[in-house]
Amino acid sequence: MFNQQELSAILDNMSEELAAQLQGCAFKMVGIRTGGVWIARELAKRLDYDEEIGELDISFYRDDFTRIGLNPSVTPTRLPFGCEDAHLLLVDDIIMSGRTIRAAMNELFDFGRPASITLAVLADLGQRELPIAASVTGQVMQLPKGKRLKLSGPEPLSLNQES
Amino acid sequence: MSSSLQLNHNGNLKHFLSISGLDKALLTSILDTADSFIEVGERTIRNVPLLRGKTVVNLFFEPSTRTRSTFELAAKRLSADVLNLDIRTSATSKGESLSDMLMNLEAMASDMFIVRHAQSGAPHFIAESVTPGVGIINAGDGWHAHPTQAMLDMLTIRQKKGRIEGLKVGIIGDILHSRVARSQIRALKMLGADEVRVIAPNTLLPPEIESLGATVFNQLSAGLKDLDVVIMLRLQRERMHGALLPSEQEYYKRYGLTQNALKYAKPDAIVMHPGPINRGVEIESAVADGKQSVILDQVTNGIAVRMAVMSMAMSGQTEAKNLLKEAQSA
Numbered sequence: 001m002f003n004q005q006e007l008s009a010i011l012d013n014m015s016e017e018l019a020a021q022l023q024g025c026a027f028k029m030v031g032i033r034t035g036g037v038w039i040a041r042e043l044a045k046r047l048d049y050d051e052e053i054g055e056l057d058i059s060f061y062r063d064d065f066t067r068i069g070l071n072p073s074v075t076p077t078r079l080p081f082g083c084e085d086a087h088l089l090l091v092d093d094i095i096m097s098g099r100t101i102r103a104a105m106n107e108l109f110d111f112g113r114p115a116s117i118t119l120a121v122l123a124d125l126g127q128r129e130l131p132i133a134a135s136v137t138g139q140v141m142q143l144p145k146g147k148r149l150k151l152s153g154p155e156p157l158s159l160n161q162e163s
Numbered sequence: 164m165s166s167s168l169q170l171n172h173n174g175n176l177k178h179f180l181s182i183s184g185l186d187k188a189l190l191t192s193i194l195d196t197a198d199s200f201i202e203v204g205e206r207t208i209r210n211v212p213l214l215r216g217k218t219v220v221n222l223f224f225e226p227s228t229r230t231r232s233t234f235e236l237a238a239k240r241l242s243a244d245v246l247n248l249d250i251r252t253s254a255t256s257k258g259e260s261l262s263d264m265l266m267n268l269e270a271m272a273s274d275m276f277i278v279r280h281a282q283s284g285a286p287h288f289i290a291e292s293v294t295p296g297v298g299i300i301n302a303g304d305g306w307h308a309h310p311t312q313a314m315l316d317m318l319t320i321r322q323k324k325g326r327i328e329g330l331k332v333g334i335i336g337d338i339l340h341s342r343v344a345r346s347q348i349r350a351l352k353m354l355g356a357d358e359v360r361v362i363a364p365n366t367l368l369p370p371e372i373e374s375l376g377a378t379v380f381n382q383l384s385a386g387l388k389d390l391d392v393v394i395m396l397r398l399q400r401e402r403m404h405g406a407l408l409p410s411e412q413e414y415y416k417r418y419g420l421t422q423n424a425l426k427y428a429k430p431d432a433i434v435m436h437p438g439p440i441n442r443g444v445e446i447e448s449a450v451a452d453g454k455q456s457v458i459l460d461q462v463t464n465g466i467a468v469r470m471a472v473m474s475m476a477m478s479g480q481t482e483a484k485n486l487l488k489e490a491q492s493a
Contacts, residue, residue, distance in 0.1 A: 057199065060211035060474075067485070069175075069478030070213070072192060076202035084207075110208040 001149075002139075004156040010122065010138040011039070015046035017136045018089070018120060027087040027118070030054035032104050033075065035093030035151040039122050042157070043091060054079040061103035077107065084112030093151040095121040098132035123149060123159065168290055170479070172486055177479030178290045178299040179472045181308040182349040190317070190353055193471050197318050200467040203240065213474050214243035217274040221247045223302070224280040229438055229462065230302050230312070234277045237469035246273070262292065269294050275477060276300070283307035283342075296484050298476040300469075306342050306369075312437050313346035315468040317354060319461050320392055323433050328355035333386050333428075334377075335362040335418060336396035336445050339369050339407070343437050344396060352376045362386035363418065366407040383418050387427035395420055395436040395446050411444050421447040425455065433457045 002010070031040030033055055040053050055078045059071035090104060101119060108114060122138040143149060148162045169184055171177045176189065203211055219238040223231050231247070238245045248268075268276070275298040278286040283305030290299040303309040320327055332351055338344045338361050351359045352375070361372055362380045373379060380386030387393065398414065408414050420434065434446075434456045442448045451458060 060199070060203065060213050065213055065478070066216075066481060069481045070196070070474050072175075074196055074199045076199045078202070082207075106212070110206055110210070112207055 001161055002159040004158060007122075007157050007159060008042075011042045011046060014120060014122070014136050014138045015043050018043065018118070019047060021135060022087070022089065022118065025087050027089045028054065028081050029089045029091065030056055030079065030104075030108065032090070032092045032100060033057050035122075035153070036091045038151065038154040038157060039093050039120075040089075040091035041154070043089075043120065052080040054081065056104055056107060058100060058103040058107055061107045063099055063103065079111055082112050083108050083114045085115045086112070088114045088117045089120060090117050091120045093121070094123045094125060094149055095132075095134055095137075096125045096127050098128050098130035101132050102130055122151070125149060168287065171483040173479075173482055175479040175482060176472065176475045177483055178286075179310055179476055180286050180290060180299065180301045182310050182313055182346050182353065183308075185353070187353050187355070190314070190350060193314055193468070193475065194318050194321060196471040196475060197314070197464070197467040200240075200470040201464070203470075204463070204467060210240050210242050212242045214238065214241035214274075214477060217241075217243045217477065218272060219243045219245050219275045219277065219473065220268055220273045221245065221302075222250070222268075222276050222278045223248070224250045224278075224285070225303070227279055227302070229465070230279065233462070233465040234300075234302060234311075234469050237466050237473060238275075238277075240466065241470055241474060243275075243473075246271075261289075265289060265293060269297060273297060274480075275473065277302050279303045281305055295487065296480050298473075298480045300472060300476060303342055306340060306345070308346045309342040309437075310346050310350075311465070311469055311472060312343050313350040314472070315461055315465040316347055316394065316435060316437070317350050318464045318468055319435060319457055320433070322460070322464070323457055324391060327351065329357045330391040331358045331360070331389055332356050332392040332394065333360040333362050333380075333390045334394045334396065335383070335386070335420065337367045337398050338363050338372060338396065339367045340399040341396050345375065347394065348372075348375045348377050360386050360390070364408070364414075383424055384427045387424060390428040390432050393420065393425070393428055393432055393434045395434065395440075397437065397439060398441055398445050415444055419443075419445055419447060420450050422449050422453070425450055431455075435461055438462070 029040050029049055031037030031053055037055050057075050057077045059074040119134045120136040121134045124137045124140045150160055150162050152158050169178050169180050221231055235245050277300045279302040285304050286299050286301040301310055334344050348359050359377045360380050361377045436458050440446055440451055
């Protein structure tokens with residue numbers, strides 16, 4: 001659907017928008033594993049952000065534990081900074097229901113009360129189940145029924161439809 | 164005997180009763196999940212919402228401080244409600260049968276029982292008779308097993324040594340009365356330790372010990388030679404019936420881990436002890452508090468391992484319940 005080159009152009013646009021929105025703000029970057037971390041790294045390059053990027057594993061915060069159980073391959077969350085009073089730039093690859101972002105925000109708050117959270121996502125598929133919106137969106141898309149969107153990476157990045 | 168009882172239709176944990184019956188992949192997955200919970204323990208807010216709305220009952224038929232309190236803390240950090248039942252003051256001492264008590268607890272919508280019992284096999288019995296959907300965790304049964312202690316030891320070894328494969332590990336002391344040692348030997352063999360030694364006088368060794376894959380040493384210095392990991396066991400005075408030892412002084416002289424004795428092990432060997440420690444009986448204070456000791460790391464890791472097995476077992480119960488629901492609606 002989108003190859004590395006096309007994604008690169010989308011990421012350029014996203015970082016321009018982010019730079020404008022975050023102008024003069026000392027923000028900290030956090031990616032949601034796995035795809036969100038890849039996108040965060042790409043945006044960091046373009047935003048001249050050279051600090052270590054936080055990596056969030058939201059497995060312990062999902063709201064469907066009582067329905068589907070625990071993610072069998074959970075990895076430790078790694079935040080190289082505190083969240084108290086910090087301006088956070090939260091990055092994910094794909095947004096749909098909004099439940100992942102809710103879980104991520106709940107997790108971030110357990111590290112302290114952030115001053116603000118800005119959300120950047122590469123692709124927005126609509127179909128929201130919660131009142132959550134991204135501050136910067138790379139591409140708004142609609143998928144045919146029964147299809148899923150998957151980001152492959154990190155080198156090269158590509159965004160593809162799967163059945 | 165317990166593999167089918169412990170696992171659900173997908174091969175995931177639904178009770179945690181013993182190490183035997185679990186394969187290397189599952190044990191490794193417990194350690195990996197525990198690693199993530201260690202990170203949670205280092206945060207400003209140490210709770211995660213995984214078991215919100217669930218009720219965990221600590222069912223301790225034998226006294227315990229460390230194990231009970233780390234289970235309690237683990238359950239609370241998973242946001243579960245915790246009920247601590249002191250059986251000595253509960254209705255079983257008024258003649259209520261174990262089955263009646265369990266039925267009553269289930270009627271209070273309990274989701275998980277953490278069971279410690281002096282009888283080997285008691286947690287298995289409860290797991291067999293409990294309502295589907297309720298998970299059982301063995302917190303030590305008789306001389307049989309103490310699987311969460313073994314797993315927190317494995318986590319500590321992996322954390323300090325980077326691996327378990329290829330290591331030489333010695334377990335020293337009262338193997339006969341130790342449910343910890345049996346679980347440790349099983350876990351170490353399953354996770355690929357190069358050699359597991361048991362070091363004790365013959366009177367403190369059970370007859371079947373070599374069938375578990377352990378090598379027997381009666382002399383401390385020979386047993387300690389080239390060890391990467393030295394695991395001390397507590398001398399269980401309350402379980403000593405009959406004259407198994409000439410005296411505690413004599414035992415300390417022959418099997419006590421002193422700074423001098425520790426020199427026989429590798430210079431970077433770590434020293435472990437499940438606690439509570441008897442200073443001057445099985446271990447010298449200078450060793451227990453020394454720089455090779457990882458005894459307090461074991462306690463910290465105990466919380467993470469217990470969070471891991473509780474959330475994994477609850478997850479396995481959920482999968483089993485979903486299957487049941489599907490079957491009923493089909």
